[in-house]
């Protein structure tokens with residue numbers, strides 16, 4: 001999508017600090033980290049604006065993001081745990097309408113989710 005910041009990152013038009021990449025998935029460090037580890041996992045293709053658009057047509061890319069998250073958690077030694085979150089829509093404060101998952105770790109997080 002022309003004006004999508006994550007499409008531009010996937011295309012290499014905007015730089016990122018890469019954490020993982022394969023054919024379908026890119027993971028990079030969040031520019032405004034909210035935890036010692038804060039990595040975003042995106043499908044390289046703009047297959048969905050958010051989780052509400054997940055369906056059979058993009059489930060392989062979604063699974064790819066989740067598999068990459070688990071792989072990163074192992075590689076980074078996140079043995080104390082991690083949080084894997086996706087925000088969808090205004091109530092969840094989504095700011096970038098390109099499906100992405102936040103991998104947060106490295107500190108004790110609150111039990112409350114909001």
Ligand code: AMP
Pocket residue numbers: 005014016029030031032033040086087093094095096097
């Ligand atoms: P969300 O609010 O769930 O849509 O998450 C979007 C995330 O993208 C935020 O945590 C931003 O800090 C992050 N972000 C926005 N632009 C960039 C960028 N150019 N590089 C890395 N992270 C970004």
Ligand code: ZN
Pocket residue numbers: 001004005006007008045046097098
């Ligand atoms: Zn996009």
